[in-house]
Amino acid sequence: MSKSRSVSTSVIKRLPRYYRFLGDLKLNGMHRISSKELSERMGLTASQIRQDLNCFGEFGQQGYGYNIDLLREEIGKILGLCDIKKAILIGAGYMGKALAMHFDMTTNGFRLIGIFDKKQSILGQTIQNLPVHNMDRLDEFCRENKPDIAILCIPKTEAHAVADQLVQLGIKGFWNFTHYDFSLEYPDVVVENVHLSDSLMTLCYNISEKSEPVEE
Amino acid sequence: MSKSRSVSTSVIKRLPRYYRFLGDLKLNGMHRISSKELSERMGLTASQIRQDLNCFGEFGQQGYGYNIDLLREEIGKILGLCDIKKAILIGAGYMGKALAMHFDMTTNGFRLIGIFDKKQSILGQTIQNLPVHNMDRLDEFCRENKPDIAILCIPKTEAHAVADQLVQLGIKGFWNFTHYDFSLEYPDVVVENVHLSDSLMTLCYNISEKSEPVEE
DNA sequence: TAGATTGTTAATCGATTAACAATC
DNA sequence: TAGATTGTTAATCGATTAACAATC
Numbered sequence: 001m002s003k004s005r006s007v008s009t010s011v012i013k014r015l016p017r018y019y020r021f022l023g024d025l026k027l028n029g030m031h032r033i034s035s036k037e038l039s040e041r042m043g044l045t046a047s048q049i050r051q052d053l054n055c056f057g058e059f060g061q062q063g064y065g066y067n068i069d070l071l072r073e074e075i076g077k078i079l080g081l082c083d084i085k086k087a088i089l090i091g092a093g094y095m096g097k098a099l100a101m102h103f104d105m106t107t108n109g110f111r112l113i114g115i116f117d118k119k120q121s122i123l124g125q126t127i128q129n130l131p132v133h134n135m136d137r138l139d140e141f142c143r144e145n146k147p148d149i150a151i152l153c154i155p156k157t158e159a160h161a162v163a164d165q166l167v168q169l170g171i172k173g174f175w176n177f178t179h180y181d182f183s184l185e186y187p188d189v190v191v192e193n194v195h196l197s198d199s200l201m202t203l204c205y206n207i208s209e210k211s212e213p214v215e216e
Numbered sequence: 217m218s219k220s221r222s223v224s225t226s227v228i229k230r231l232p233r234y235y236r237f238l239g240d241l242k243l244n245g246m247h248r249i250s251s252k253e254l255s256e257r258m259g260l261t262a263s264q265i266r267q268d269l270n271c272f273g274e275f276g277q278q279g280y281g282y283n284i285d286l287l288r289e290e291i292g293k294i295l296g297l298c299d300i301k302k303a304i305l306i307g308a309g310y311m312g313k314a315l316a317m318h319f320d321m322t323t324n325g326f327r328l329i330g331i332f333d334k335k336q337s338i339l340g341q342t343i344q345n346l347p348v349h350n351m352d353r354l355d356e357f358c359r360e361n362k363p364d365i366a367i368l369c370i371p372k373t374e375a376h377a378v379a380d381q382l383v384q385l386g387i388k389g390f391w392n393f394t395h396y397d398f399s400l401e402y403p404d405v406v407v408e409n410v411h412l413s414d415s416l417m418t419l420c421y422n423i424s425e426k427s428e429p430v431e432e
Numbered sequence: 433t434a435g436a437t438t439g440t441t442a443a444t445c446g447a448t449t450a451a452c453a454a455t456c
Numbered sequence: 457t458a459g460a461t462t463g464t465t466a467a468t469c470g471a472t473t474a475a476c477a478a479t480c
Binding site for chain 1: 228229231232233235236237259294295296297299301309310311313314315317318319321323324325326364365388389391395397399400406408410411412413414415416417418419420421422423424425426427
């Protein structure tokens with residue numbers, strides 16, 4: 001299906017945004033769009049859009065443009081959204097709960113199948129029909145259910161040990177909300193970091209920069 | 217203080233990570249580090265680190281390397297973390313609450329000064345000593361307290377109208393957790409997006425890619 | 433057919449890496 | 457002084473943009 005291996009991460013990172021915009025256009029009742037019009041709506045160049053898409057195949061038609069519905073579906077396939085993978089949540093604090101309750105993972109390729117915490121007060125609870133298991137049941141659960149990824153919403157101090165354990169248990173990826181950085185430790189495991197602090201600091205920089213007098 | 221205007225966003229995005237690693241090294245009781253050793257720990261090249269830092273000044277010493285504590289502080293200054301700016305939270309659902317309760321903004325340059333929602337059931341509550349105000353008090357509050365940024369944790373459908381209102385009220389930046397994309401609409405307002413869906417889709421792609429048979 | 437717009441090659445631009453003189 | 461490591465210039469690499477023939 002895919003044309004060749006190793007598409008650059010810059011391209012990959014743009015795919016979800018294309019997917020989102022195409023979804024919005026679809027909801028607007030539109031059916032076709034040219035790379036030029038899409039580029040204007042997204043703040044990119046038409047060239048870039050065409051280059052990006054041509055990493056994966058030929059989805060357009062000369063003189064016509066792209067069929068919105070079809071292109072969206074193709075990008076969905078490229079991202080692998082159709083094949084729903086199994087996720088477990090480690091840490092049912094505020095952030096973990098927010099994700100479990102509020103966030104529809106199935107539209108993003110995942111289904112939550114288990115929740116774990118070690119805090120006694122949380123253990124009885126049920127979140128989205130899933131009981132919160134004690135951490136000491138993690139091994140057994142993973143062996144039985146073979147989750148693909150783990151969502152880490154635990155304190156930084158616990159991240160390392162838990163990650164080690166999960167890698168041992170064959171986890172394939174982490175959605176990492178902790179402040180711990182294990183990009184390098186497990187070369188065969190995919191890590192997607194959501195470093196909220198980094199994001200907020202970037203905003204801080206840009207705000208500070210903006211309000212500074214511009215020196216020539 | 218800063219050497220020249222318009223440092224590339226690639227560099228800016230790496231600053232918080234440097235800041236984090238230097239903080240960890242400091243906690244480890246270390247005092248100096250060379251660009252080479254830091255590069256190995258962070259998975260970068262020494263050249264890149266030196267290039268990045270030299271966008272802002274000369275923080276090292278030949279033959280010695282960098283003073284960890286000092287470099288960390290300098291990066292903090294560059295990011296503008298010392299000057300605490302005012303933030304308001306719009307939307308006190310699961311995600312909004314998680315941020316307000318759990319996330320220490322002051323270490324990232326911001327202080328939460330107001331929380332807003334329109335859901336009747338939430339309005340009585342107090343989160344981190346801040347009462348949840350009704351949305352119809354937003355105008356008054358902003359005129360009185362002049363917040364710098366707004367954290368948007370509201371449904372996509374409401375994002376556009378609220379953003380418009382806040383821009384009118386002089387907000388300087390958004391920390392955007394909604395699925396709405398207003399990168400282009402307000403050229404003078406700084407937007408930092410936390411598109412969790414995009415992040416999860418990227419993870420989905422990388423997991424799918426990894427498990428596919430590698431074709432040559 | 434003529435016009436529009438793609439897919440793709442070539443040109444440009446920017447970011448990363450390498451090299452090295454300066455210097456602690 | 458000799459060794460280490462910076463700051464910075466030059467070389468390389470990759471990503472973005474421009475151009476255009478192919479074609480719907």
